[in-house]
Amino acid sequence: MKKIIITLVSLVVIVIFLIGFIDVSNPKPENDNNEVIYSISIIPTDLKAVGNLDKRLQDIITATSRGLVELDENNEIKPSLSESVEVRDDGLEYDFKIRNDIYWSDGNQITPKDITMFFREILTEENEENISALLNVYGAKRFREGEGSFTEDVGITYGEDNVVFRLNSKDDKFVEELTTPQYRLRKNVLVWENIRNNYKELIYSGYYSIEDMKMSQVTLKKNDKIGTDIAERIKIVSDEGEEVAMASFEIGGRDIVINPPKSQLSRLNSEGRLINLKSNRGMYLAFNPNDDKLLSQGRREVYKLINKAMEEYQLNNSMYMELAEGSYFRQDKEDLAKLQARKVMSTESGEWIKPKVLHIIAEEGSENKELCEYLVSWFEKNTEIILIYDLINKNELESIDNVNYYDMAIIQGSLLLSDENSIYNSLLGFLDDNTKESLKEAKTEGERIDKFLSIEEDLYNNYKVLPLIFYNDNIAINKKIRNLSLDGNGNINFSRIQK
Missing domain, CATH: 3.10.105.10 (Dipeptide-binding Protein; Domain 3)
Structure with missing residues (x-):
């Protein structure tokens, strides 16, 4: 009997000793405080031809890629990868000076050569109707049809700190068209056709990289080289219809729902949870x-x-x-x-x-x-x-x-x-x-x-x-989200979004 009592006491002492090593702190909620959850209807598998995508699918491109120029919420053209553009020869030549403080997500600097090679890729990989401005570049249409050399016969050249476009005919809207998502800088455009299998091998020019991609969710992580104070993560989640998205929004499961049901607009506006934009x-x-x-x-x-x-x-x-x-x-x-x-x-x-x-x-x-x-x-x-x-x-x-x-x-x-x-x-x-x-x-x-x-x-x-x-456009928005807007092309501006 004495041996049994001694054994039981020993076990109690051991258990008390081990409990001291257990972390009793409160577990963190799955939704990180600096994470934005955004609802769309479907998660894509093919992001190669950007111009034909729905605006909400294009948001993945605008989050992970930047353009030479971009269109802000006031429809004003702003520099992004470029810092300025000089127009010469009565509108036939555009000389973009490229910034020296822009980086890929792997830390390597983005160069004028990178940008030029990207335009070479989309000249053959993007659908023709989506690159009309680019096809007005000297020699571009012939090259797309399999004639000539890009380096020698197409009017896109680069220098140490610039990229130059030479057009066939004057186009006053050339720079504005370059603000559209299909002209956002990407590496290896062809492999974006199967983005779900290839996202880990890619590097990105935008404010975010694709960290994870599932059938019903894409997780974007802020790029380390971006000095801007923005949300650490964006979770893009698929919902079957606006009603489902709004139901989740109401209980805190979504932070952003684009164009919620019309019947909800007045109430959301009165509660200060709606952004109304042209x-x-x-x-x-x-x-x-x-x-x-x-x-x-x-x-x-x-x-x-x-x-x-x-x-x-x-x-x-x-x-x-x-x-x-x-x-x-x-x-x-x-x-x-x-x-x-x-x-x-x-x-x-x-x-x-x-x-x-x-x-x-x-x-x-x-x-x-x-x-x-x-x-x-x-x-x-x-x-x-x-x-x-x-x-x-x-x-x-x-x-x-x-x-x-x-x-x-x-x-x-x-x-x-x-x-x-x-x-x-x-x-x-x-x-x-x-x-x-x-x-x-x-x-x-x-x-x-x-x-x-x-x-x-x-x-x-x-x-x-x-x-x-x-x-x-109407955006149902969590009150904790700051600096959210749509750009002039109707895509989310990810350069300032905070939570």
């Missing part, structure tokens, strides 16, 4: 060019009715949209003389035969469905015209030429004309063949602006394609 997207009304039901005066009257309906719709959706008021682009709203002339013209009355039924179409989606149902209800309450609608898929809308079953269409697009999804491309199906072919000839941003300006008065005065609204 976006680069617009909505337009296009009349069917093959339809003889509505002549010029009829189109004018219908446009007046649609505008009146949109004015009432905007009253309850002011954070979501802004009325275009006759402007095709946001900046045109400052041209008061043009807007006044259009306002006077649009209010003129005349005789017209009111149709019993009007048929409107739009691309399928919940937002367009809500809008169309609102318009149907508004016409029922305020007119004697029955409005019906159909939602069609994107391919149908893009091949709408020579279709005659509808009267008008709601079309949407980017206000950046170099964008593949720009309003410039969206309106092509509603124009005559000669005008359409003429517009297709323009490839650069500058050329497209000139072409659009040449047909703008015809579009408006003859009621072909007319502006309705400009969208806003």
